Amino acid sequence: MTVSARRGEGAPGVDEVIRLRGVSLVRDGVPLLSAIDWSVARGEHWAVLGPNGSGKTTLLRLVAGYVQPTQGAAEVLGGVFGRTDLRVLRRRIGWVSPAMADRLHPGDPALDVVLGGIFATVGLFHESPTHDDRAKAGDLLEALGCGSLGPRRFGVLSQGERQRVLLARALISDPSLLVLDEPTAGLDVAAREDLLESLTVLASASDGPTILLVTHHLEEIVPGFSHALLLSGGRVLAAGPRQRVLTAPLVSSALGVDVEVVERDGRLWSIVRRNGG
DSSP states (O other): OOOOOOOOOOSTTOOEEEEEEEEEEEETTEEEEEEEEEEEETTOOEEEEOOTTSSHHHHHHHHTTSSOOSEEEEEETTEETTTSOHHHHHTTEEEEOHHHHHHSOTTSBHHHHHHHHHHTOSSOSSOOOOHHHHHHHHHHHHHTTOGGGTTSBGGGSOHHHHHHHHHHHHHTTOOSEEEEESTTTTOOHHHHHHHHHHHHHHHHOTTSOEEEEEOSOGGGOOTTOOEEEEEETTEEEEEEEHHHHSOHHHHHHHHTSOEEEEEETTEEEEEEOOTTO
16 A cells, blocks of 8 residues: 655745744633644654643644634744735645544535545535546545545545545645544544554655644554654643653653553553552
8 A cells, every 4th residue: 555645845945844932822711722832843743642631632723723822933834823824824734633524515425525625625616626636536545445435425434434535635735744633533443553554654655744643542653653742731741752752751641640651563552550550
């Protein structure tokens, strides 16, 4: 299986995909993110972990240009927030999340769902995909192991099939940055491993996009993800190379539970320690 996406062109001379300095986000008087400092360089792939309510999805929504910081400076793909048209910026960012599936029309063919990623639209109305566009969409579905899904209605697909279609949709515009917000949520073990296999291949592609993966589970951080960010209470607890960040003390502190971190077959796994065991 071959899964790849040509990385979109960034601003000339820009080596940082993301640069956040002192970023905070407050909504209705509640701090969702506080004093975030985070840099992501080209060639790095990051996993973002933390308990529910730690700010993971909020952070990625900010990076993707769906919300702006209350304080601090944010720069993504060379575009400085406050001086950049975020609608244009978002066209260079692929996004996969459970919320995206809920916005799509269940009666649309899977191929049309993928093609919508070219135009950043939910459904095809006045847009006119070319023959090459349709061929590319079909090739992406084929590469993701679901080439036969093209004519099937999105609403009748299994959860695993939907996630693969959404990944193809995110990749079709050759994004510079790919944001995956809990892409395995709701999948059974077999479907999860199939999707993680695709992510492993994508993360190893030299011409692929920078990938950010939000997950609750260490075992979903497949080989190819070089860095990790731990969030707790809307603040960065640790960030850097995965070997330094994904340790038992730091992961335990972030999750608020005592865990042991073990490595098996190139994957990390967390085991909760009970009663000091």
